[in-house]
Amino acid sequence: MTLATHVRTLGRGPGRSRSLTRDEASEAMQIMLTGEAEPQAVGALLMLLRMKGETAEEIAGFAEAAQAAIAPVQGVALDWPSYAAGRTRGLPHFLTAAQQIADAGHPVLIHGWNGADTAVRDGLAARGIARTETAEEASDRIARDGIAYMQIETAHPALFALLNLRGVLGLRSCVNTVCRMLNPGRARASVQGVFHPPYRLLQSDAAQLLGWRSLSVIKGGGGEFERNPAKDIAAFGLRAGQPWQDTYPALSDETRRLNADVQDEAFERAIIEGTKRIALDTLAGRDAPAETHEPA
Numbered sequence: 001m002t003l004a005t006h007v008r009t010l011g012r013g014p015g016r017s018r019s020l021t022r023d024e025a026s027e028a029m030q031i032m033l034t035g036e037a038e039p040q041a042v043g044a045l046l047m048l049l050r051m052k053g054e055t056a057e058e059i060a061g062f063a064e065a066a067q068a069a070i071a072p073v074q075g076v077a078l079d080w081p082s083y084a085a086g087r088t089r090g091l092p093h094f095l096t097a098a099q100q101i102a103d104a105g106h107p108v109l110i111h112g113w114n115g116a117d118t119a120v121r122d123g124l125a126a127r128g129i130a131r132t133e134t135a136e137e138a139s140d141r142i143a144r145d146g147i148a149y150m151q152i153e154t155a156h157p158a159l160f161a162l163l164n165l166r167g168v169l170g171l172r173s174c175v176n177t178v179c180r181m182l183n184p185g186r187a188r189a190s191v192q193g194v195f196h197p198p199y200r201l202l203q204s205d206a207a208q209l210l211g212w213r214s215l216s217v218i219k220g221g222g223g224e225f226e227r228n229p230a231k232d233i234a235a236f237g238l239r240a241g242q243p244w245q246d247t248y249p250a251l252s253d254e255t256r257r258l259n260a261d262v263q264d265e266a267f268e269r270a271i272i273e274g275t276k277r278i279a280l281d282t283l284a285g286r287d288a289p290a291e292t293h294e295p296a
Contacts, residue, residue: 025061056205063181076185082112084223094226102147193220200236229270246288
Protein backbone atom coordinates (compact mmCIF):
# COMPACT_ATOMS: atom_id res chain seq x y z
CA MET A 1 0.00 0.00 0.00
CA THR A 2 1.20 3.52 -0.79
CA LEU A 3 0.74 6.73 1.12
CA ALA A 4 -1.65 7.88 -1.61
CA THR A 5 -4.15 5.30 -0.34
CA HIS A 6 -4.31 7.08 3.01
CA VAL A 7 -4.44 10.50 1.35
CA ARG A 8 -7.52 9.32 -0.56
CA THR A 9 -9.14 8.10 2.65
CA LEU A 10 -8.74 11.54 4.20
CA GLY A 11 -9.44 13.66 1.13
CA ARG A 12 -12.33 12.15 -0.82
CA GLY A 13 -14.60 15.00 0.12
CA PRO A 14 -17.83 15.54 2.10
CA GLY A 15 -19.67 12.33 2.85
CA ARG A 16 -16.87 10.12 1.56
CA SER A 17 -13.73 10.97 3.49
CA ARG A 18 -13.08 9.64 6.99
CA SER A 19 -10.40 9.57 9.65
CA LEU A 20 -7.70 6.92 9.58
CA THR A 21 -7.97 3.92 11.84
CA ARG A 22 -5.17 3.35 14.29
CA ASP A 23 -3.72 0.62 12.05
CA GLU A 24 -3.94 2.84 8.97
CA ALA A 25 -2.24 5.69 10.81
CA SER A 26 0.52 3.35 11.94
CA GLU A 27 1.05 2.15 8.38
CA ALA A 28 1.07 5.72 7.05
CA MET A 29 3.73 6.72 9.56
CA GLN A 30 5.84 3.69 8.69
CA ILE A 31 5.70 4.69 5.02
CA MET A 32 6.64 8.30 5.78
CA LEU A 33 9.54 7.27 8.02
CA THR A 34 11.12 5.25 5.21
CA GLY A 35 11.70 8.48 3.31
CA GLU A 36 10.43 6.79 0.17
CA ALA A 37 7.00 8.44 0.03
CA GLU A 38 6.49 11.21 -2.50
CA PRO A 39 6.94 14.54 -0.72
CA GLN A 40 3.70 15.83 -2.25
CA ALA A 41 1.82 12.92 -0.67
CA VAL A 42 3.44 13.53 2.73
CA GLY A 43 2.48 17.21 2.63
CA ALA A 44 -1.04 16.40 1.49
CA LEU A 45 -1.57 13.87 4.28
CA LEU A 46 -0.26 16.18 7.00
CA MET A 47 -2.31 19.16 5.85
CA LEU A 48 -5.50 17.11 5.41
CA LEU A 49 -5.08 15.94 8.99
CA ARG A 50 -4.56 19.51 10.15
CA MET A 51 -7.68 20.73 8.39
CA LYS A 52 -9.77 17.81 9.67
CA GLY A 53 -8.30 17.69 13.17
CA GLU A 54 -6.48 14.58 14.37
CA THR A 55 -8.22 11.83 16.33
CA ALA A 56 -6.77 9.98 19.28
CA GLU A 57 -6.68 6.81 17.16
CA GLU A 58 -4.60 8.56 14.51
CA ILE A 59 -2.15 10.00 17.04
CA ALA A 60 -1.84 6.61 18.76
CA GLY A 61 -1.12 4.88 15.45
CA PHE A 62 1.44 7.46 14.39
CA ALA A 63 3.14 7.42 17.80
CA GLU A 64 3.46 3.66 18.07
CA ALA A 65 5.02 3.46 14.60
CA ALA A 66 7.41 6.30 15.41
CA GLN A 67 8.38 4.69 18.72
CA ALA A 68 8.98 1.31 17.07
CA ALA A 69 11.50 2.96 14.75
CA ILE A 70 13.85 4.04 17.57
CA ALA A 71 15.79 1.90 20.04
CA PRO A 72 14.35 2.12 23.56
CA VAL A 73 16.12 4.33 26.07
CA GLN A 74 16.76 2.18 29.12
CA GLY A 75 16.00 2.91 32.77
CA VAL A 76 13.54 5.80 32.35
CA ALA A 77 10.98 6.49 35.08
CA LEU A 78 9.64 9.80 33.77
CA ASP A 79 9.22 10.84 30.13
CA TRP A 80 9.54 14.62 29.60
CA PRO A 81 9.10 15.86 26.01
CA SER A 82 10.25 19.41 25.15
CA TYR A 83 9.10 20.63 21.73
CA ALA A 84 7.88 24.19 22.26
CA ALA A 85 9.31 27.30 20.59
CA GLY A 86 9.55 29.24 23.85
CA ARG A 87 8.11 32.54 22.66
CA THR A 88 5.91 33.00 25.73
CA ARG A 89 8.22 31.42 28.28
CA GLY A 90 11.07 32.94 30.20
CA LEU A 91 14.10 30.96 31.31
CA PRO A 92 13.59 27.15 31.20
CA HIS A 93 13.10 26.59 34.93
CA PHE A 94 11.48 23.24 34.17
CA LEU A 95 15.00 21.88 33.59
CA THR A 96 15.82 22.53 37.24
CA ALA A 97 12.61 20.76 38.28
CA ALA A 98 13.55 17.76 36.14
CA GLN A 99 17.07 17.69 37.59
CA GLN A 100 15.73 17.74 41.16
CA ILE A 101 13.37 14.88 40.37
CA ALA A 102 16.28 12.86 39.01
CA ASP A 103 18.30 13.71 42.13
CA ALA A 104 15.42 12.29 44.18
CA GLY A 105 15.90 8.91 42.49
CA HIS A 106 13.47 9.06 39.55
CA PRO A 107 15.40 8.78 36.24
CA VAL A 108 14.21 11.38 33.72
CA LEU A 109 14.51 11.45 29.93
CA ILE A 110 13.99 14.85 28.33
CA HIS A 111 13.77 14.67 24.55
CA GLY A 112 13.10 17.42 22.10
CA TRP A 113 13.69 20.12 19.57
CA ASN A 114 12.84 23.80 20.05
CA GLY A 115 13.47 25.31 16.67
CA ALA A 116 15.20 28.68 16.77
CA ASP A 117 14.84 28.90 20.55
CA THR A 118 18.18 27.94 22.10
CA ALA A 119 17.24 28.59 25.74
CA VAL A 120 16.51 24.96 26.59
CA ARG A 121 19.71 23.51 25.16
CA ASP A 122 21.78 26.41 26.42
CA GLY A 123 20.42 25.73 29.90
CA LEU A 124 21.40 22.07 30.05
CA ALA A 125 25.07 22.34 31.00
CA ALA A 126 24.47 24.72 33.90
CA ARG A 127 22.19 22.11 35.43
CA GLY A 128 24.50 19.16 34.79
CA ILE A 129 22.21 17.60 32.19
CA ALA A 130 24.06 15.87 29.36
CA ARG A 131 22.93 16.43 25.77
CA THR A 132 22.90 13.12 23.93
CA GLU A 133 22.58 12.25 20.26
CA THR A 134 21.27 8.68 20.31
CA ALA A 135 19.04 6.43 22.38
CA GLU A 136 22.05 4.33 23.35
CA GLU A 137 23.97 7.37 24.57
CA ALA A 138 20.91 8.57 26.49
CA SER A 139 20.64 5.16 28.17
CA ASP A 140 24.26 5.37 29.29
CA ARG A 141 23.82 8.87 30.70
CA ILE A 142 20.66 7.96 32.56
CA ALA A 143 22.45 5.01 34.13
CA ARG A 144 25.26 7.36 35.17
CA ASP A 145 23.47 10.63 36.01
CA GLY A 146 19.79 9.73 36.38
CA ILE A 147 18.85 12.23 33.67
CA ALA A 148 19.61 12.97 30.02
CA TYR A 149 18.45 15.23 27.21
CA MET A 150 18.13 13.45 23.86
CA GLN A 151 18.08 15.61 20.74
CA ILE A 152 15.50 14.29 18.33
CA GLU A 153 17.26 15.38 15.12
CA THR A 154 20.03 12.82 15.60
CA ALA A 155 18.21 10.24 17.71
CA HIS A 156 15.30 9.92 15.28
CA PRO A 157 16.27 11.71 12.03
CA ALA A 158 13.36 10.31 10.01
CA LEU A 159 10.80 11.66 12.48
CA PHE A 160 12.68 14.95 12.71
CA ALA A 161 12.50 15.31 8.93
CA LEU A 162 8.71 15.19 9.20
CA LEU A 163 8.70 17.60 12.13
CA ASN A 164 10.94 20.00 10.24
CA LEU A 165 8.46 20.22 7.35
CA ARG A 166 6.86 23.05 9.31
CA GLY A 167 9.37 25.31 7.59
CA VAL A 168 8.15 24.10 4.18
CA LEU A 169 4.42 23.91 4.90
CA GLY A 170 4.29 27.05 7.00
CA LEU A 171 2.05 25.35 9.55
CA ARG A 172 2.32 23.06 12.52
CA SER A 173 1.37 19.45 11.79
CA CYS A 174 0.32 16.47 13.88
CA VAL A 175 4.00 15.44 14.03
CA ASN A 176 4.44 17.96 16.86
CA THR A 177 1.92 15.97 18.88
CA VAL A 178 3.44 12.67 17.82
CA CYS A 179 6.84 13.79 19.14
CA ARG A 180 5.28 14.58 22.49
CA MET A 181 3.77 11.08 22.48
CA LEU A 182 7.00 9.36 21.39
CA ASN A 183 8.02 8.22 24.91
CA PRO A 184 11.38 6.77 23.75
CA GLY A 185 12.03 5.25 27.18
CA ARG A 186 8.67 3.46 27.28
CA ALA A 187 8.20 5.06 30.71
CA ARG A 188 5.07 4.41 32.76
CA ALA A 189 4.79 8.11 33.60
CA SER A 190 4.94 11.16 31.33
CA VAL A 191 4.52 14.91 31.76
CA GLN A 192 3.63 17.06 28.79
CA GLY A 193 3.02 20.72 28.08
CA VAL A 194 0.83 22.13 25.33
CA PHE A 195 0.24 25.64 24.04
CA HIS A 196 -3.27 24.99 22.68
CA PRO A 197 -5.59 23.60 25.42
CA PRO A 198 -7.64 21.24 23.14
CA TYR A 199 -4.55 19.06 22.69
CA ARG A 200 -4.63 18.11 26.39
CA LEU A 201 -7.51 15.70 25.88
CA LEU A 202 -6.24 14.48 22.51
CA GLN A 203 -2.91 13.45 24.05
CA SER A 204 -4.62 11.93 27.07
CA ASP A 205 -6.98 9.84 24.93
CA ALA A 206 -4.13 8.68 22.69
CA ALA A 207 -2.07 7.72 25.73
CA GLN A 208 -4.89 5.57 27.05
CA LEU A 209 -5.12 3.77 23.70
CA LEU A 210 -1.37 3.13 23.92
CA GLY A 211 -1.73 1.59 27.38
CA TRP A 212 0.10 4.29 29.31
CA ARG A 213 -0.41 4.31 33.08
CA SER A 214 0.20 7.87 34.31
CA LEU A 215 0.19 11.13 32.39
CA SER A 216 -0.21 14.82 33.22
CA VAL A 217 -0.77 17.37 30.46
CA ILE A 218 -0.99 21.09 31.20
CA LYS A 219 -1.08 24.34 29.27
CA GLY A 220 2.41 25.27 30.31
CA GLY A 221 4.78 28.15 29.76
CA GLY A 222 5.28 28.57 26.01
CA GLY A 223 3.89 25.07 25.52
CA GLU A 224 6.41 23.36 27.81
CA PHE A 225 5.62 21.37 30.93
CA GLU A 226 6.25 24.33 33.22
CA ARG A 227 3.75 25.58 35.77
CA ASN A 228 2.85 29.21 36.37
CA PRO A 229 2.42 29.36 40.17
CA ALA A 230 0.29 32.50 39.87
CA LYS A 231 -2.56 30.64 38.15
CA ASP A 232 -4.86 27.71 38.79
CA ILE A 233 -3.63 24.94 36.49
CA ALA A 234 -6.04 22.52 34.84
CA ALA A 235 -4.39 19.12 34.35
CA PHE A 236 -5.56 16.29 32.14
CA GLY A 237 -4.23 12.81 31.58
CA LEU A 238 -4.29 9.37 33.14
CA ARG A 239 -4.07 7.84 36.57
CA ALA A 240 -3.79 4.06 36.78
CA GLY A 241 -4.48 3.96 33.05
CA GLN A 242 -7.84 5.72 33.37
CA PRO A 243 -8.87 9.21 32.23
CA TRP A 244 -8.17 11.84 34.86
CA GLN A 245 -8.43 15.57 35.23
CA ASP A 246 -7.94 17.88 38.17
CA THR A 247 -6.95 21.42 39.05
CA TYR A 248 -3.77 22.52 40.80
CA PRO A 249 -4.54 25.72 42.71
CA ALA A 250 -2.39 28.80 42.37
CA LEU A 251 0.55 28.88 44.75
CA SER A 252 0.66 32.67 44.92
CA ASP A 253 -1.72 35.64 44.84
CA GLU A 254 0.78 37.50 42.71
CA THR A 255 -0.18 37.97 39.06
CA ARG A 256 2.82 37.26 36.86
CA ARG A 257 3.69 35.91 33.45
CA LEU A 258 6.44 33.34 33.11
CA ASN A 259 8.25 35.51 30.59
CA ALA A 260 8.21 38.67 32.73
CA ASP A 261 11.44 40.63 32.47
CA VAL A 262 11.76 41.25 36.21
CA GLN A 263 13.91 38.66 37.97
CA ASP A 264 12.25 37.40 41.15
CA GLU A 265 13.98 34.54 42.94
CA ALA A 266 10.92 33.68 45.05
CA PHE A 267 8.73 33.46 41.96
CA GLU A 268 11.32 31.36 40.15
CA ARG A 269 11.46 28.96 43.10
CA ALA A 270 7.69 28.70 42.97
CA ILE A 271 7.83 27.82 39.26
CA ILE A 272 10.31 25.03 39.99
CA GLU A 273 8.50 23.69 43.05
CA GLY A 274 5.09 23.84 41.37
CA THR A 275 6.32 22.10 38.24
CA LYS A 276 8.10 19.47 40.31
CA ARG A 277 4.99 18.83 42.40
CA ILE A 278 2.86 17.90 39.39
CA ALA A 279 5.65 15.69 38.03
CA LEU A 280 6.04 13.86 41.35
CA ASP A 281 2.27 13.41 41.58
CA THR A 282 2.38 11.88 38.09
CA LEU A 283 5.12 9.45 39.11
CA ALA A 284 3.12 8.45 42.20
CA GLY A 285 -0.22 8.35 40.39
CA ARG A 286 -1.69 10.96 42.76
CA ASP A 287 -4.43 13.53 42.24
CA ALA A 288 -3.83 17.24 42.72
CA PRO A 289 -3.32 18.35 46.32
CA ALA A 290 -6.15 20.15 48.05
CA GLU A 291 -4.13 23.05 49.46
CA THR A 292 -4.82 26.69 48.65
CA HIS A 293 -2.40 29.57 48.17
CA GLU A 294 1.11 29.35 49.51
CA PRO A 295 3.71 32.11 49.65
CA ALA A 296 5.72 32.28 46.42
